[in-house]
Amino acid sequence: MTSGERDRKATLRTRLRAGRRGAVMPSMAAEVLAAVVEFDVSPGQTVCAYVASAVEPGSLAMVEALRSRGLRVLLPVVVGEALDWASYDGRLRVGAFGLREPVGPLLGAEAVGSAALVLVPALAVDHAGVRLGKGGGYYDRVLGSAAGPVVAVVRDEEFVPSLPAEPHDVRVDAVLTPGRGVVRLPVL
Ligand SMILES: Nc1nc2c(c(=O)[nH]1)N(C=O)[C@@H](CNc1ccc(C(=O)N[C@@H](CCC(=O)O)C(=O)O)cc1)CN2
């Protein structure tokens, strides 16, 4: 059963990545501020975000929009198999997988628990809140420690009725897309 789900995930990842290739990615700078309002996050509070690659929705403008709003922004740092976090102070350097990472001191994996909102990248999200990531399992291993709502950022066509799920998959609380804004999950 689980190996079947894994194969279906792999096939879907290939298809979703192909769908992003050559497409223009939305910056999501305005949309994240809608999520900040929707979840009542106030200046001074902490949010977790990510620095999008060229083939992911989101942008540095998205991260800056959060910071301009007076929020403390934590960004992921890949340390081997684990995700750690550091505060974004305007400086980034290239880390694992060619991703841009913050330069500040590492705060520990459980720093995700200090965030009033956790924005996560995904290849797709379904109506139940199942999130399909790149397959590293990085987010699945940290999202159990999240206290604030977890919001996955995808393109409109990547918000789909159903995705294969394995027992370890952590459901997200909402999805954020350019066309629909914040949609709380599950939708029935
Ligand atoms: N922007 C961003 N930051 C993130 C993630 C992410 O998905 N996106 N992660 C989520 O877990 C963590 C890093 N984990 C990753 C796991 C696998 C690959 C990966 O397979 N990359 C491919 C090609 C990139 C792509 O298709 O987008 C590669 O390096 O070949 C990248 C990051 C933490 N930071």
Ligand SMILES: Nc1ncnc2c1ncn2[C@@H]1O[C@H](COP(=O)(O)OP(=O)(O)OP(=O)(O)O)[C@@H](O)[C@H]1O
């Ligand atoms: N809570 C966990 N504890 C230990 N291993 C885990 C956990 N969650 C996921 N994994 C491992 O990570 C692998 C990849 O998981 P999955 O296919 O769900 O990744 P993903 O959610 O797509 O990736 P990511 O979270 O990096 O975006 C799993 O097959 C499993 O071996």
